[in-house]
Amino acid sequence: MRFDILTLFPEMFAGVFDATIIGRAREMGHVEIVLRNIRDYAPGKHHVTDDTPYGGGGGMIMKPEPIFNAVEAILGIEIPPDGYRSLLQQGYPPIILLTPQGRLLKQAVARELAVHERLLLLCGRYEGVDERVCQFLVTDELSIGDYVLSGGEIAAMVLVDVLTRLIPGVLGDPEATANDSHSAGLLEYPHYTRPANYRGQTVPDILLSGHHAKLTEWRRQQSLARTLARRPDLLAEAELSEVDRKYLATLQDSSEDEVTP
């Protein structure tokens, strides 16, 4: 998978993209990342990339021209007058704007994006991006959560990490991701490693018992109980068996007992 990242701050990405999983995925050729400095595509001696908003209100807005120029140069095309969207059907890559106004990035959204061979990621900065960029260039807008970042760069790093993990061959053991939190719509069960007794706190007996079927059942129950306690909103979309539902019902019953008048 190839990512072209359009940003005013390419230097922010170095550590994250050179280390561990992403670094190794790049070395192995699973992932190609090209950082593009939007400033390089801004005309004039001063390469101005932002300006004050029409109508006032303060803050600075990213100008459309450097961004349109960058996309045209990177893809070797002219943006049609009716916008870039029509080129998607011809196999041109999606252009994703990272913005707090976008749809929320979830594991299901990542799986949907993972089918693409190439993505252009546009990192918004300042108070925002000129609306004509959103209307005529961008094909998708993504946010990574309901909070405000100083720019889309960190969100772009998050997206690249999430997508890289989905590329076959990047992670050694495919089973390692099967139980990941969110991959099956539930939070993950708790993990323990040696020592069995640490500062008087012991590992649950079931993990030391060697009873495989019981262990699998315990982990599933832990996963369900945790999701119910921490993220009950996820249960509506999770794939649940009849056994799962019965177990959740016992948890809900016992929590009702605990309610004090």
Ligand code: 6GU
């Ligand atoms: Cl993608 N950008 C910014 N600036 N803030 C965010 C975000 C993105 N996602 C959540 N907050």
